[in-house]
Amino acid sequence: MTGPIQRLRTEEGFGLVELMISLVVLNVGILAIVAAFNGGALALLRATETSTASVLGDKQMELYRAITYAAVSLNTTAVDGTYTGDIAYPGTRVTGVCTSPVAESCIPTRTVTAAQSPDGRPYRIDTYIITETPANGRPLKRVTVVVRRPSPLKTLFRVTSNVDQSTG
Numbered sequence: 001m002t003g004p005i006q007r008l009r010t011e012e013g014f015g016l017v018e019l020m021i022s023l024v025v026l027n028v029g030i031l032a033i034v035a036a037f038n039g040g041a042l043a044l045l046r047a048t049e050t051s052t053a054s055v056l057g058d059k060q061m062e063l064y065r066a067i068t069y070a071a072v073s074l075n076t077t078a079v080d081g082t083y084t085g086d087i088a089y090p091g092t093r094v095t096g097v098c099t100s101p102v103a104e105s106c107i108p109t110r111t112v113t114a115a116q117s118p119d120g121r122p123y124r125i126d127t128y129i130i131t132e133t134p135a136n137g138r139p140l141k142r143v144t145v146v147v148r149r150p151s152p153l154k155t156l157f158r159v160t161s162n163v164d165q166s167t168g
Contacts, residue, residue, distance in 0.1 A: 091130035
């Protein structure tokens with residue numbers, strides 16, 4: 001018979017303990033890789049959304065860059081609290097009868113549906129036009145385009161451009 005001290009000195013079962021430790025370490029490594037892939041996928045989703053919003057905002061701004069100074073205005077329509085709550089809203093707004101040949105440039109707020117957007121998500125495009133007269137005395141119209149995610153509401157892109165009377 002073997003004594004208790006001799007049994008403690010044997011290496012029986014030690015391979016099983018090594019195997020369990022290596023499995024735990026491997027499991028932690030695999031879970032870290034899966035978490036990194038998940039974080040990367042989320043970052044890619046946000047980048048796609050921001051990129052699409054910038055394309056839509058630039059496209060809206062190009063509508064105003066292509067028309068004359070006199071045609072830069074918005075139709076007077078009812079707008080919601082999101083529109084009036086933006087920092088671009090205060091000021092002398094240019095509203096009235098819009099004479100632009102492009103109907104999309106006359107609408108203060110519009111929604112691009114998922115079917116219309118490049119990435120298959122809906123977006124809200126708000127346009128603000130205010131008049132300013134800088135120190136040189138030549139009046140200008142400041143056009144601000146804000147692209148938001150409709151739900152949950154989040155501003156994704158904002159661009160501002162000045163149009164003066166020498167344009168068009």
